[in-house]
Amino acid sequence: MPNFNIDAEKQRTFDAIVIGSGISGGWAAKELCEKGLKTLVLERGRDVKHIKDYPTADKHPWEFEFGGKLPLEKQEEFVRRGARIHESTAHFWMKEGEQDIVEEKPFQWTRGYQVGGKSLLWARQTQRWSDLDFEGPLRDGYAVDWPIRYKDLAPWYSHVEKFSGIAGNRDGLPQLPDGEFLKPFDLSCVEKHFQKVIADNYQNRHLIHGRCAHITTPEPIHQEQGRVKCMNRNLCNRGCPLGGYFSANASTLPWAEKTGNMTLRPHAVVHSIIYDEHKGKATGVRIIDANDMQLYEYFAKIIFVNASALNSNLILLNSTSSRFPNGLGNDNGLLGKYISWHNYRGQISARSEDFQDMMSTGKNPSHSYIPRFRNLYQQETDFLRGYAVGFGSSSRAVQFSRDGLGETLKNNLFNRSLGPWWVSAWMQGEVIPIESNHVRLHGELKDKYGIPQLVLSCDWTENDDKMVKDYMEQMSDMFEKAGFTQINARDSGAAPGSDIHEMGGVRMGHDPKTSLLNKWNQLHECKNVFVTDGACMTSTATQNPSLTYMAITARAANYAIEELKKGNL
Template sequence: MPNFNLDAKKGNTYDAIVIGSGISGGWAAKELCERGLKTLVLERGRDVKHIVDYPTANKHPWEFEFGGKLPLEKQAEFGRRGARIHESTAHFWMKEGEQEIVQEKPFQWTRGYQVGGKSLLWARQTQRWSDLDFEGPARDGYAVDWPIRYQDLAPWYSHVEKFSGIAGNYDGLPQLPDGEFLKPFDLSCVERHFQKVIAANYKDRHLIHGRCAHVTEPQEIHLQQGRAKCQHRNLCNRGCPFGGYFSANASTLPWAERTGNMTLRTHAVVHSIIFDEEKGSAVGVRIIDANDMQSYEYYAKIIFCNASALNSNLILLNSTSSRFPNGLGNDNGLLGKFISWHNYRGQISARSEQFSDKMSKGKNPSHSYIPRFRNLNRQETDFLRGYAVGFGSSARAVQFSRAGIGEELKRNLFDRRLGHWWVSGWMQGEVIPIESNHVRLHEELKDKYGIPQLVLSCDWTENDDKMVKDYMEQMTEMFEKAGFTEINARDSGSAPGSDIHEMGGVRMGNDPKTSLLNKWNQLHHCKNVFVTDGACMTSTATQNPSLTYMAITARAANFAVDEINRGNL
């Protein structure tokens, strides 16, 4: 008589399990499957197949019932963010009741629960870190020293850039290393003007093309993925049927699937990672099926946690055992602490009186960028670290008069004049990780899946306030030198997390007493569990983080396979 428990366990056993199917989870799946591992990818949301499940990708503006604006009752389903969600992308955002949380302090946590995660919704900005960033904590004593440096990640940056397709220019800036670039998008006439003004007035400041994950010149590797040239439609967040921008749906997940080694399990809400006391290692993952609300277990040699930063913290905190009563790998009690994000509070806008005879041709899905210029070679301000700046410009629509009737109306309609240009800048500042900024599990409240609710307790510091003030002063000065008018520099006062770049809580480091992960993203005290999403970040730098998640994940996944082959895992 067969042992049904053993048979069931065998049927649910894989070489590797990846928790999450977004930007980092997709890369883990691709690398592990390419290296021959039978890999289970767990996604808590629904399936979204490339092209097939982009229902609004080719809709015209007039095809949206309310001009793209969600009616009030629909907005309410998404909470405070509802008023800013467009009808064309609402199906990719998480509704308010899906995952209850406790905001001990206001925190804007944006989630996209479907295959591909927020890789369908990201801004696609991709910049490498430099040693200025990796050495930041060691230099000023905040957080702990990174266990890696730029040279450790440089080949993996190249690896993911070539596959993903990154448009950019070779700028030769030490604080922002160049990468493997395709042709950049053009700067507008106003951006070129501002670029010249900055170059003429500052030695340490540069306006460059925004480096972005768009295929502007398809290479053979992109054609093999079934992706085509970016069409400049600027409808990216609806899902790109051309595969013009990088998403897990268009790129890494289909690539992993083609190997025959990937199994995708949707509607799988991860409850915890299972730790075997006798083996002294993790052996699997416990999930709650979102449809039948039943518990299931899956088993593997290695587990990659890529659920997004805060959810990875939640899963590890909820993975308790006799060996780890406070969460998996949490001997030092630091799991969930030193949460960080980016500071987007500083904003500026203005009007350009020049170039009123010009308009832009086509659409640019990217923007220009001013890399960090504060505290590069010495501590020159009253705040630590620095900020980068996104800069955009747009020509006001053609102006004409609708006055009159008959011939007079026709003349007025055809007597068109170009409008002026508007410019805007937004800050992306480095938030210093501090221990009091943390997440933890609520002792009593649980969500609808029976999982403890996550308590978010994070706030701004004086360092953030000083950085915003400096940003407004410096950008106002730069705008004035450029001749811009109607300058409006302001502090948005937005809540932490509004940047959608939450990081930390399971930080990397050299010392198990002060960090959770080693230089290969293994838990110090549970070596077959890897964390390579935003939770692993020791500090945030000023760059958009997704490219670094990709590179770290590819590096860790290949190390994991090598360790299995050596018999170490």
């Protein structure tokens, strides 16, 4: 007579489990499945199939009932974020009540719970780190030394760039290493003007094309994925049916699926990781099914935690046992501490009186970019580290006639007088990790799944304030030299987290006493658990972080596969 309990456990046993299906989780799934591991991918949200589940991807502006703005009753479903969520993308954002949290201090935590996560919604900016970034904590003593350097990650940057498709120029800047680039998008006439002004007036300041995850000249690897050239529609956050930009849905998850080794489990809210006291390692994952609210357990030899930074912290904090009463791997008590993000508070806008006889044609899904230029080679300001800058421009036709019929009307519509160009720039500053910026589990309050609510306790520091002030001063000076008028530099005063780049809490490092993960992203105290999303970050640098998550994940996954073959896990 068969043992049904054993049979049932076998059906729920895999070689690997990946928690999360977004940018880093998709890469973990792709690498593990491609190398032959039977892999379970757990996603707390609903399934979203590429092309099929992009309901607004081809809608025209006039097809939205409220012109793109959510009606008030729907805005209330997202509370304070509601007014900023477009009607075309609301189905990809988490509604209030799905995951209650406690904001001990104001923090804007934006979540997208579905297969693909926020890879459907990201800004697609992809810059490599340099050793300037990896060595930052060692130079000034804030946070701990990264256990890796650029040379460790460089081949993995190339690996993920070739597969994903990155448009950009080879700019030869030491603080922003070049990568495996496809043809870049064109800069506007105003961007080219500003580029020349910066080059003529400053050392170590450069305006370049914003490197972005868009296919401009498809390579065979992109065609194998079923993806085609970006058509510059600028409807990216609705989901791209062409696969023109990189998302887990269009790229890594279908690639993993076609190996036959991936099992995708949506509606799986991860409760905790199971630790076996006798084996001295993790053996599986507990989930709550979001539909029937029942608890299920799945088992595997290795576990990748890619639930997004704050949720990865939550899962590990909630993974308690006799061995780890304060959370999995948390012998040093640092789990959930040194949370960081990016500083987007500095903003500036202006008008250009030049080029009024010109206007842009088509659309550019990217923008130009000024890499970090403060404190590059020596400490020159009253704040640590620095900031990068995004820069955009747009032209507006201000006057045309609607008189006449037929050909006369057509000519009048096209014989328009062109107006001024408007420019804007935004900072992306490095926030220094400090111990008091942390997350923890609430002792009593639980969410609707019975999981302890996450307490967010993070705030700006004097270093951030000084950085914003410097940004406004420097950008105002640069705008003035470019001849821009109506300059308006401001501090938005936005709460931490508004950048959607949460990082830290499960940081990498050399020493188990001061970090949670080693150089391969393994928990120091539980070697078969890997954390490769934003939670692993020791510091934030100034670059958009997603490309680094991808490279770190691919590197760790291939290391895990080799260690598994050796019997070390």
